[in-house]
Amino acid sequence: MFAFIIRRTIQxxxxxxxxxxxxxxxxxQFGDPVRDLLGVSVSEAEREALRKKLGLRDPFFTQYFxxxxxxxxxxxxxxxxxxxxxxxxxxxxxxxxxxLVFASSLIIILGSVPIGIFAAIRPQHWLTxxxxxxxxxxxxxxxxxxxxxxxxxxxxxxxxxxxxxxGDLLDLGFWQTGxxxxxxxxxxxxxxxxxxxxxLPLFIRLIRSEMMEVLQAEYxxxxxxxxxxxxxxxxVHAFKNTLLPVITVGGVQLGIMIAFTILTETVFQWxxxxxxxxxxxxxxxxxxxxxxLIVVGAFFVITNTVVDIIYVFINPxxxxxxxx
Amino acid sequence: MKEAWLQFKSSFFLYSFLxxxxxxxxxxxxxxxxxxxxxxxxxxxxxxxxxxxxxIMDAELPPVWMAEGENRFLLGTDGQGRDLYSTILxxxxxxxxxxxxxxxxxxxxxxxxxxxxxxxxxLVDNFLMRLADIQLSFSTLLVAIIIGALFQTAFxxxxxxxxxxxxxxxxxxxxxxPQYARTMRASxxxxxxxxxxxxxxxxxxxxxxxxxxxIFPNALSPILVISTVQVANAVMSEAALSFLGLGMPITKPxxxxxxxxxxxxxxxxxxxxxxxxxxxxxxxxFVINLLGDWVRDVLNPKLYKH
Amino acid sequence: MLLDVKNLEVxxxxxxxxxxxxxxxxxxxxxxERLGLVGESGAGKSVAGFSILNLISQPGxxxxxxxxxxxxNLIKMSEKELNTIRGDRISMIFQDPMMTLNxxxxxxxxxTEIVRTHHKLSKKEARSLAIETLRQVHIPTPEKRIDQxxxxxxxxxxxxxxIACALISKPALIIADEPTTALDVxxxxxxxxxxxxxxxxxxxxxxxxxxxxxxxxxxxxxIAVMYAGKIVEIGKTQQVIRESQHPYTQGLLKxxxxxxxxGKRLNQIDGSMPSLLSMPTGCSFHxxxxxxxxxxxxxxxxxxxxxxxxxxxxCFKVEGK
Numbered sequence: 001m002f003a004f005i006i007r008r009t010i011q012x013x014x015x016x017x018x019x020x021x022x023x024x025x026x027x028x029q030f031g032d033p034v035r036d037l038l039g040v041s042v043s044e045a046e047r048e049a050l051r052k053k054l055g056l057r058d059p060f061f062t063q064y065f066x067x068x069x070x071x072x073x074x075x076x077x078x079x080x081x082x083x084x085x086x087x088x089x090x091x092x093x094x095x096x097x098x099x100l101v102f103a104s105s106l107i108i109i110l111g112s113v114p115i116g117i118f119a120a121i122r123p124q125h126w127l128t129x130x131x132x133x134x135x136x137x138x139x140x141x142x143x144x145x146x147x148x149x150x151x152x153x154x155x156x157x158x159x160x161x162x163x164x165x166x167g168d169l170l171d172l173g174f175w176q177t178g179x180x181x182x183x184x185x186x187x188x189x190x191x192x193x194x195x196x197x198x199x200l201p202l203f204i205r206l207i208r209s210e211m212m213e214v215l216q217a218e219y220x221x222x223x224x225x226x227x228x229x230x231x232x233x234x235x236v237h238a239f240k241n242t243l244l245p246v247i248t249v250g251g252v253q254l255g256i257m258i259a260f261t262i263l264t265e266t267v268f269q270w271x272x273x274x275x276x277x278x279x280x281x282x283x284x285x286x287x288x289x290x291x292x293l294i295v296v297g298a299f300f301v302i303t304n305t306v307v308d309i310i311y312v313f314i315n316p317x318x319x320x321x322x323x324x
Numbered sequence: 325m326k327e328a329w330l331q332f333k334s335s336f337f338l339y340s341f342l343x344x345x346x347x348x349x350x351x352x353x354x355x356x357x358x359x360x361x362x363x364x365x366x367x368x369x370x371x372x373x374x375x376x377x378x379x380i381m382d383a384e385l386p387p388v389w390m391a392e393g394e395n396r397f398l399l400g401t402d403g404q405g406r407d408l409y410s411t412i413l414x415x416x417x418x419x420x421x422x423x424x425x426x427x428x429x430x431x432x433x434x435x436x437x438x439x440x441x442x443x444x445x446x447l448v449d450n451f452l453m454r455l456a457d458i459q460l461s462f463s464t465l466l467v468a469i470i471i472g473a474l475f476q477t478a479f480x481x482x483x484x485x486x487x488x489x490x491x492x493x494x495x496x497x498x499x500x501x502p503q504y505a506r507t508m509r510a511s512x513x514x515x516x517x518x519x520x521x522x523x524x525x526x527x528x529x530x531x532x533x534x535x536x537x538x539i540f541p542n543a544l545s546p547i548l549v550i551s552t553v554q555v556a557n558a559v560m561s562e563a564a565l566s567f568l569g570l571g572m573p574i575t576k577p578x579x580x581x582x583x584x585x586x587x588x589x590x591x592x593x594x595x596x597x598x599x600x601x602x603x604x605x606x607x608x609x610f611v612i613n614l615l616g617d618w619v620r621d622v623l624n625p626k627l628y629k630h
Numbered sequence: 631m632l633l634d635v636k637n638l639e640v641x642x643x644x645x646x647x648x649x650x651x652x653x654x655x656x657x658x659x660x661x662x663e664r665l666g667l668v669g670e671s672g673a674g675k676s677v678a679g680f681s682i683l684n685l686i687s688q689p690g691x692x693x694x695x696x697x698x699x700x701x702x703n704l705i706k707m708s709e710k711e712l713n714t715i716r717g718d719r720i721s722m723i724f725q726d727p728m729m730t731l732n733x734x735x736x737x738x739x740x741x742t743e744i745v746r747t748h749h750k751l752s753k754k755e756a757r758s759l760a761i762e763t764l765r766q767v768h769i770p771t772p773e774k775r776i777d778q779x780x781x782x783x784x785x786x787x788x789x790x791x792x793i794a795c796a797l798i799s800k801p802a803l804i805i806a807d808e809p810t811t812a813l814d815v816x817x818x819x820x821x822x823x824x825x826x827x828x829x830x831x832x833x834x835x836x837x838x839x840x841x842x843x844x845x846x847x848x849x850x851x852x853i854a855v856m857y858a859g860k861i862v863e864i865g866k867t868q869q870v871i872r873e874s875q876h877p878y879t880q881g882l883l884k885x886x887x888x889x890x891x892x893g894k895r896l897n898q899i900d901g902s903m904p905s906l907l908s909m910p911t912g913c914s915f916h917x918x919x920x921x922x923x924x925x926x927x928x929x930x931x932x933x934x935x936x937x938x939x940x941x942x943x944x945c946f947k948v949e950g951k
Contacts, residue, residue, distance in 0.1 A: 030477045082435050101845045140610035142560050144567045145602045218729035226744045227716030259466035283472040
């Protein structure tokens, strides 16, 4: 068990090294730290002097290790547009994205678990057929289109919900939250729904197919032969076994969700990381772009590692042998 | 050739297709969409790429059945005065071309990498599959967005727009190879385990040639299943990239770019520029997904599960 | 009488049309009696076993007959009433212990849930009962084992746990479906001995479903031989073994290795069992029968009394009374 965590952590660090190498290559290739620091109206001689001073004429790997050393200390460079350290800019925008992802995950979990289970245990029910049909339509509508439709219906036509921004925020000092104000919550509803719109049907289908497979298992037949109550067979015997593959896939899907935050935040002008990223691309703010890459990369690596470790905890089979 | 056709005609594949109305209808719709889009230059009433023929005075006209609609423009016009119907046909052609070519590129890359990983095994295999894992955990769309952003930074916005069609194919192609690689590798590994390969090795024969002959037929059905879904995914990725301004330029819009262009006008009640291309996009993806579901049910291959 | 199965029929509703897997079988069992259901795979013996508790999986269903258990007709029972019998009065033992136990639940959970579903028992009482039962099936250090997961045990150990699951509620009848086929030969005998010992000490009825006549001969009081969904011979174990009447039973017996013929080839029955989809006319065994005549091809024989009391065989060539 302990060995497994160690091994998984080393793996995570290796992946982070690869990501940082890619990030640095981008910065090395396309970024211009001199412009970032001085702006454009400085003579070529001064620039060259600064380049030397910053070590930009050093070999690639010398520069990479310097970059790495700074990154570990939390210095990911300087955003020329915001005139602030890139990490600071990113951290300021993070709460918005985390709250959005959190709200969507809640919608996804609360929606997909009951519907997926229902569809698995009542495969012939008309509601199941409706759910499965809707879910196939659901996976076919791009997130940004769902977002636009929501805006058109609930903001433009009905005027029920605000169409952009985060609304009133409550400042907790280290964190600005929209979850604790009514206005903030009303701003959150549409973006969270849009973000979950593709994941929800995917998870319904996933849970259903995994659970149906489990229900065919011999140990479920044995459970029926024990005369147990249906509820116990479905939720204790079958669902627990369904969870394992769902959690693994769920970890991967979290990554897809981050990609979709870029789309959702763009449509709703949600001041989070995705919006920031697209701005950075449009302004060619390479430092900020690379910083985003590294922060999001770290986020993935950490969640995947944690998901793997949780998986080991709930799967007794892996727990003993220590193999994933 | 004739033999192959006869074999296909009596196959289970065709048999179950003809017995499944959903499959037939979705295939017909898909076929109609493909034919319409490729005949676009012939059937579209206007040429949206011909800048000289576009009159900005025609901009933002509603569809023909609304009060201010004009007969010339069946579905109305976009913000630049282009006929929306024609633009959608051309845009759909762009979307389908990118979707299919990107999937071909993915399949090519993935199959090569999967073969290499499966054949050499060991360190090479470990490295390539880890790479696939990492890329998948980042999600293909995010990888595509990042590559797109890099290309745009590297080439500059104007150059990017000039080559956007090819660049999009490359971006989506690079972003989604891992699926194929895993399937191909699993297929190679399954074949390697078989006794004849072992036996051939023991008596000193080259096992490679015999193996290839088995691997491709084995891998065919999972690859077919993946490919159908991947076309839908690629069309969707292209639309997302274009929507973010990392795809087709507005002068040569794909469906996604058109939706993006319409989004500006959306709030002021000009819904058709977004709604019609959006509707066509959803139908296109939906029928491909339906076909994908059907192909999976019929071929029922053991797909690689994460 | 403990169990009385009358004219049981089981049908599978396949896409190509309904197929009868069990065709009109009857047998009965007294309290504490042990019956062997013997036949090749596909003869319908497992389906017969599972149909007693109405546990046949889709698309199979009981299409006719009656099953009386302790005087009550199980077929007329609602799912809820049947659940009070399942696992409590009648338990089952499945074939493959590797697949029978739920991999994510501890042994303790999987045992105590049975008694706690059927009786008002505290967690503590159920636990000590489970430990006691594990001891009964000769599992060493049951106090420790009870908190372990199935994969921490060997195959033989797991089958002991499955037996403990069947035993824990002190049922009147155990239905064991090929309980040792998935195990190593050395462990097979151990498990069978254990099962026999427990049935005798607890005075439990047993239906042992197996393809192995030699096992049945040692374990059971009576034997029912099944072929293609029908019982072709039934009687006291000694009668069926010593004076087998049906050519199929005779074939099975000849196929067993015997001390007298060491060094000789084993006999085998030519051909294979017909598929349920294409049953031959007349006696379903006739294509493989060494002593057939024209009547066997045309008519279907029903069970007929043989020389000794309670011995019946479905063959025209039976030496009657």
